[in-house]
Structure formats: structure tokens, C-alpha cells
Amino acid sequence: MTTTLPTPHATDHLDVLESHALFILREVAAECERPVLLFSGGKDSTVLLHLAAKAFAPQALPFPVLHIDTGQNFSEVLDFRDRTVKAIGARLIVAKVQDTIDQGRVVDPGPLGSRNRLQTVTLLDAINEHRFDAAFGGARRDEDKARAKERILSFRDAFGQWDPRRQRPELWQLYQGKVNVGEHVRAFPLSDWTELDVWQYIGREKMDLPSIYFAHERDVVLRDGMWLAVSEFVEPASHEVVVRKTIRFRTVGDANCTGAVLSHASTIEAIIDEVAVANVSERGATRGDDKFSETAMEDRKREGYF
Amino acid sequence: MDLATKDLLRLATIGSVDDGKSTLIGRLLVDTRQLFDDQLDAVAAASERRGFGDLDLSFVTDGLRAEREQGITIDVAYRYATTPTRKFIIADCPGHVQYTGNMATGASTADLALVVLDVASRLKEQTRRHLCIAALLGVRSVIVAVNKMDTVGWSETAFDRAIDQIELHSRELGFTSMIMIPVSALYGDNVVEGSPNTPWYHGPTLLEALEASEAGSWETAQGARLPIQWVLRQPGGGRTYAGIVSGEAFRVGDRVTLLPANVETTITAINFGGEARLEAAVGLAADLDFADETDAGRGDLIATAPLPTITRDLQATVCWFGEQPLSVNGRRLRLKHTTRSTPVRVREIKGVIDIESLTVDPADSLSTNEIGLVSLQTADPLVVDDYREDRVTGSFVLIDEVTNATVAAGMVGHASFL
Numbered sequence: 001m002t003t004t005l006p007t008p009h010a011t012d013h014l015d016v017l018e019s020h021a022l023f024i025l026r027e028v029a030a031e032c033e034r035p036v037l038l039f040s041g042g043k044d045s046t047v048l049l050h051l052a053a054k055a056f057a058p059q060a061l062p063f064p065v066l067h068i069d070t071g072q073n074f075s076e077v078l079d080f081r082d083r084t085v086k087a088i089g090a091r092l093i094v095a096k097v098q099d100t101i102d103q104g105r106v107v108d109p110g111p112l113g114s115r116n117r118l119q120t121v122t123l124l125d126a127i128n129e130h131r132f133d134a135a136f137g138g139a140r141r142d143e144d145k146a147r148a149k150e151r152i153l154s155f156r157d158a159f160g161q162w163d164p165r166r167q168r169p170e171l172w173q174l175y176q177g178k179v180n181v182g183e184h185v186r187a188f189p190l191s192d193w194t195e196l197d198v199w200q201y202i203g204r205e206k207m208d209l210p211s212i213y214f215a216h217e218r219d220v221v222l223r224d225g226m227w228l229a230v231s232e233f234v235e236p237a238s239h240e241v242v243v244r245k246t247i248r249f250r251t252v253g254d255a256n257c258t259g260a261v262l263s264h265a266s267t268i269e270a271i272i273d274e275v276a277v278a279n280v281s282e283r284g285a286t287r288g289d290d291k292f293s294e295t296a297m298e299d300r301k302r303e304g305y306f
Numbered sequence: 307m308d309l310a311t312k313d314l315l316r317l318a319t320i321g322s323v324d325d326g327k328s329t330l331i332g333r334l335l336v337d338t339r340q341l342f343d344d345q346l347d348a349v350a351a352a353s354e355r356r357g358f359g360d361l362d363l364s365f366v367t368d369g370l371r372a373e374r375e376q377g378i379t380i381d382v383a384y385r386y387a388t389t390p391t392r393k394f395i396i397a398d399c400p401g402h403v404q405y406t407g408n409m410a411t412g413a414s415t416a417d418l419a420l421v422v423l424d425v426a427s428r429l430k431e432q433t434r435r436h437l438c439i440a441a442l443l444g445v446r447s448v449i450v451a452v453n454k455m456d457t458v459g460w461s462e463t464a465f466d467r468a469i470d471q472i473e474l475h476s477r478e479l480g481f482t483s484m485i486m487i488p489v490s491a492l493y494g495d496n497v498v499e500g501s502p503n504t505p506w507y508h509g510p511t512l513l514e515a516l517e518a519s520e521a522g523s524w525e526t527a528q529g530a531r532l533p534i535q536w537v538l539r540q541p542g543g544g545r546t547y548a549g550i551v552s553g554e555a556f557r558v559g560d561r562v563t564l565l566p567a568n569v570e571t572t573i574t575a576i577n578f579g580g581e582a583r584l585e586a587a588v589g590l591a592a593d594l595d596f597a598d599e600t601d602a603g604r605g606d607l608i609a610t611a612p613l614p615t616i617t618r619d620l621q622a623t624v625c626w627f628g629e630q631p632l633s634v635n636g637r638r639l640r641l642k643h644t645t646r647s648t649p650v651r652v653r654e655i656k657g658v659i660d661i662e663s664l665t666v667d668p669a670d671s672l673s674t675n676e677i678g679l680v681s682l683q684t685a686d687p688l689v690v691d692d693y694r695e696d697r698v699t700g701s702f703v704l705i706d707e708v709t710n711a712t713v714a715a716g717m718v719g720h721a722s723f724l
Contacts, residue, residue: 057580145369
């Protein structure tokens with residue numbers, strides 16, 4: 001017998017979360033006819049894609065990867081998306097919000113408006129077009145109080161809606177994703193992970209991430225209390241002052257509504273230290289799209305949002 | 307900052323509506339600084355908007371609009387807390403009887419039940435129901451937070467009366483550990499900090515009790531089990547069998563039996579995420595390779611001795627959540643057990659559990675949220691252990707054939723107190 005194998009180690013909380021996620025990925029892939037994995041290039045969906053590769057290694061992924069492209073992405077994230085999907089050997093489907101706008105399905109909010117809510121239509125159209133019956137997402141329950149209420153396998157009706165008052169009981173780890181034609185489930189293997197768990201796992205697995213997660217110098221403007229990166233999507237108004245700051249992004253969303261945090265954390269270890277002592281939640285710190293109302297996330301989820 | 311590895315404890319709050327479950331969890335999270343400033347600000351703003359004072363702590367977990375409007379918990383909220391040695395996954399469960407399915411969802415994965423009682427009221431029916439369900443689901447460790455101590459002038463007599471009632475009721479339920487703590491979720495006494503108002507109490511605070519709890523080790527192991535989820539093709543033409551391990555660990559070289567085919571073979575390799583291991587610990591999502599060619603597939607079980615039972619006839623305990631009663635001639639159902647699904651029919655309703663007396667009364671159907679003993683027959687054979695020996699191979703759900711809704715939680719066998 002070989003002696004070079006690693007000796008059995010005590011299982012810690014990351015091991016438990018990891019194996020649980022692998023179990024969910026396999027279970028949904030086995031039970032559903034046409035699953036898809038939603039991938040944005042953000043840290044959570046990157047962890048999700050990494051786990052999916054592990055769940056089916058050494059085989060290829062038994063489902064494609066779908067990116068809902070708002071057309072307002074950070075270029076670093078798009079580069080990362082293409083590089084990562086290629087490295088894993090997955091098939092990438094890109095569904096564009098711009099196409100949904102061009103088809104007249106939704107109204108263009110203009111260069112300053114948020115396309116966040118429009119993504120839902122593009123996402124549901126893609127799910128219908130490809131007849132997906134399950135969509136894996138990287139959402140975590142610690143992100144938001146409505147997400148905290150959602151099942152790991154979350155049922156969506158023929159209109160893509162989530163009804164928080166009528167969720168299926170979800171006993172033990174008996175996940176059942178059977179749906180009728182036109183309905184689908186969202187599956188969230190990272191449900192029980194916190195932001196800190198995600199970063200610790202990224203560090204442990206030595207995963208690659210988009211560069212904008214790490215501290216760098218950038219021209220920014222202060223708008224609605226958030227530092228926004230100056231780009232083709234964020235053009236400073238005449239009264240706004242452009243300053244150069246050392247920043248990083250704690251979440252990755254649309255360039256015109258994702259705020260940067262002032263930070264010198266340039267390594268994963270430094271980010272873990274920063275996250276561990278943070279006073280403000282990642283969405284509260286950086287996401288303009290969640291600031292509309294008390295139940296912004298619940299309302300969007302009801303419509304079929306991620 | 308010490309971020310050393312931690313263990314994981316899953317707990318569920320149980321008890322009746324309005325006894326303060328959500329407020330207690332809100333208090334625990336606030337006083338252990340698990341909440342971010344913006345989340346606290348949002349709770350404060352929501353409280354003020356509804357005229358509920360400075361800070362309604364139940365809003366920490368009651369995140370849905372309807373919950374905040376009605377002041378109740380409708381569905382489980384999952385919250386997370388970490389201390390230097392532990393990560394806690396907290397399922398804050400609803401208390402209303404019509405949301406019993408949601409409560410069972412939260413409790414089915416819990417190692418520990420945190421029972422919240424109102425010190426001033428007698429033991430309520432919902433509290434009894436939840437204690438019964440928690441016990442049936444195999445929860446063995448219980449912490450009882452006797453809440454609203456501030457409303458009885460911190461009276462030791464009132465505390466004693468409350469714990470006498472719950473001790474008397476729980477005696478038969480088979481809990482191995484039951485810790486009683488006088489608390490005020492509203493003011494925080496004995497939640498994270500000890501209280502000057504209860505000089506007669508010398509036990510742990512809630513946080514200390516949670517940190518010290520040894521809940522989590524599940525029952526006595528009855529052999530290693532791996533229900534096959536997926537067959538992985540290996541380069542060169544071989545196949546390995548993937549699933550999550552329960553019961554005991556598997557090691558390379560172990561003699562195992564594939565069930566229900568009843569074929570014996572030996573483990574030649576264990577992988578995790580494409581990397582070789584010598585051992586697959588309980589809870590690991592591993593894949594195994596065997597010495598012999600097999601035609602095993604999804605739904606089959608890999609086991610070491612003592613082997614589980616192969617059967618099409620199940621004697622089981624079920625919590626029924628369907629809108630129409632469960633009966634011999636009821637709607638068509640499917641059963642999901644481990645990774646196998648099969649048509650199933652009800653042969654007999656043997657009785658319904660009276661949650662007051664914990665006796666089984668004769669019945670020919672089970673109404674919504676009733677718990678009963680049933681005899682089921684499946685189309686395909688199942689490989690089962692008694693639920694009390696293995697939570698994975700002893701549990702199942704019933705699914706409505708038409709709507710695909712999950713309508714029952716089932717446990718093979720029945721608890722010793724029935």
C-alpha cells in the first residue's frame with residue numbers, strides 16, 4: 001500500500017460545507033433533466049464552479065454555465081469569466097440584457113440607470129429558451145434577510161416566481177427537484193456559507209479571482225455614499241470630484257452600481273483579516289441595488305431574480 | 307485574528323408562537339456582535355416604522371414583509387454565528403401549527419434544539435408538539451431558555467414551576483441532555499452575559515451552554531453507508547461510485563456489500579474531488595472504486611456490516627404536511643429514500659400520536675400536521691436502517707405525484723417512547 005497519501009484529518013467546518021455542496025450539485029444533476037450553473041465571475045459563483053468541477057472530477061461538467069450579461073460589467077471580470085470557463089472546459093452560454101432590451105421586452109434605463117432588475121427577464125427568458133429545469137446559483141443566506149429564508153432547492157413556478165409563503169418542506173438532505181413542465185428549481189449549494197467561509201475556502205483552495213477583488217489604485221467618485229469607479233459606465237457629473245484611491249471591490253456587480261471599499265488588502269490573507277473584523281455587510285457596503293427599500297431583495301426574488 | 311479551524315453545530319429554535327424564539331436569536335446575534343452595523347440600522351428603522359419601539363429584535367430573523375407586518379415567523383430563517391471554536395448554523399423555526407412542516411425542515415438537520423418557553427404560561431400545545439417532533443427527528447440535546455423572566459420579577463419559583471412542567475413532559479422523549487436557563491431575550495439576561503437579576507441561578511449562560519454542547523455526534527454507528535448518487539467515469543474506462551458517507555468511515559481495503567444486489571467486493575481506492583485518500587470520513591462526499599466489476603448505479607447502497615435491511619414493506623413514523631389527509635386510498639405518492647425514488651402506497655394507517663399523552667390512538671387517516679404510525683409498500687426494494695441507527699438510511703420523504711410537492715417526513719421504525 002502506498003504511504004504518500006495524506007493522512008486522514010479531522011473535518012472542520014469548511015470540509016463539512018464543501019462536502020454538503022458537492023452532494024447538492026450531484027443530487028440536482030442526477031434528479032433534474034437540464035440543469036445549468038449561473039456564473040457571473042464573482043467570488044461566490046467562482047467558488048460554486050470550482051465545487052462543481054470537484055463534484056464530477058475527473059469527468060467534465062454535466063451541465064453548461066450561463067452568464068447573464070448586463071452589458072455593464074467590469075472588463076476584468078469578463079476576462080476572468082472566459083479564462084475560468086476555458087480552464088474548466090465548461091460550455092458557456094451568454095444571455096445579454098441588451099438583447100432583451102432590443103427585443104422590446106424591457107425598457108432601457110439609460111446609461112445612468114440600473115439594469116439589475118432587468119436581468120430577471122433575461123434570466124427567465126434564457127431558462128425558457130433552453131428549457132432548463134434547474135439553475136445553480138451562488139447565493140448565500142447570510143447575504144440578505146430574504147435569502148435567509150430560502151430553501152437550498154427553491155421552487156419557481158411557470159412564471160419564475162418565488163412564493164415565500166409556499167416553500168416545499170426540505171427534510172434532512174433529501175433534496176427533491178422534480179418539477180412539472182415550465183417550472184424550475186434554483187439550487188443554492190452555498191446556502192450555509194458566510195462571506196468569511198467563502199474567503200477562507202478561496203484561500204485554502206488557492207483559487208484564482210478577478211483582480212478587482214484585490215487592492216489597487218483607481219479613479220473614483222463619491223456618489224450616494226459609495227465610491228464608484230470612473231469608467232464608460234460611470235461618467236463624473238460636473239459637480240463630482242474624481243480622486244485616486246487605493247480600493248478593492250467586496251462584491252462584483254454592475255460597474256455603475258457596485259461601490260468600492262477603501263482597502264489595502266492585496267492578498268487573500270489580508271482580505272480574510274479585513275472581512276473578519278468588518279462592521280458593515282458586503283451588500284450594505286457596496287450594492288446600490290439593495291438600498292431601494294426594506295424588502296428590495298424579497299421583491300426581486302419573487303419576480304424570479306437570482 | 308484567530309481563524310483556526312472550527313467545528314460546526316446546527317441548532318433549531320422550537321416552541322410556541324410569541325414565546326420569543328426570534329427575539330432570543332436576535333438578542334444572541336446582537337450581543338455576540340454577529341450583526342453588521344447596517345443590518346442593525348435596518349432593524350432599528352423597520353422597528354420604528356411600525357411603531358415597535360427602538361429595536362424589535364425579532365426583525366433580525368423575521369425578514370419577510372408578511373412576517374414583519376404580522377409579527378410572526380412564517381418560515382425558517384437561517385442565521386450564522388461564530389465563536390473562537392465553533393460555527394453555529396441557527397434555524398429559527400416558526401411556532402404556528404400551520405407552519406409545522408417548516409419547523410420540521412429546520413429541526414431535521416439540527417443536532418440541538420433550543421426550546422424557548424414563556425415562564426408565565428403553562429406548557430403550550432405547540433411546545434409539546436415541537437418537543438415531540440424534535441425527539442422523533444432524533445434530536446437528543448436540548449437547551450431550554452425559560453424566557454420573559456423580567457415579567458415575573460425574576461422569580462425562582464416561577465422558573466422552577468416552568469422547568470418542572472417541561473421536565474415532566476420530556477421524561478419519556480429520550481433527551482440525553484437538557485439544560486434549563488432563565489433568560490430575558492428582551493433585556494439580554496443570561497443570554498451572552500450572566501444576570502445580576504438571577505443570583506439564585508449558577509448555571510451557564512445560553513452562549514456558554516451552546517459553546518460547551520457535545521451535541522452533534524449522531525447515535526451509535528451501525529456500519530458505514532454510502533448511497534450512490536452518481537457514477538463517475540475514470541480515464542482508462544474504470545468507474546467510481548460517488549456519494550456522501552454516513553454511519554462510519556470507509557477505508558481502502560474494507561470489505562463492502564453492494565445492496566440490494568447483495569454483491570460483496572473490496573474498496574481499492576477512495577477519491578475526493580479527483581484526489582486519492584486512504585479514508586472517507588462520515589460526511590465526506592467521496593467516490594469509491596472496487597476490486598470487482600459491478601453494475602451498481604444511482605440508488606444502490608454501499609455498506610459494511612452490520613448490513614441494513616432490504617425491504618418493500620416499511621413500518622414507519624410520518625409527519626404529514628399534505629393539505630388532504632393521508633389515507634389508504636389517498637393521492638398517488640412517490641417516496642424518496644437516500645438517492646432512490648419509487649412509487650409507494652399506504653397499506654395501513656396504524657394510529658395517530660396524541661402529542662399530549664404521547665400515546666398512539668387508532669385512526670384511519672392523518673390530517674395536516676398530524677404524526678402517525680403507518681405501514682407502507684414500495685414498488686422497488688429499499689435498503690434501510692432504523693432511523694435511530696442512521697439518520698440518512700432511516701429517513702424518507704413522500705412526494706405528491708401530481709404537484710411534486712413534498713408532503714411528508716418519514717422515519718423508518720418508531721421511537722421507543724411510542
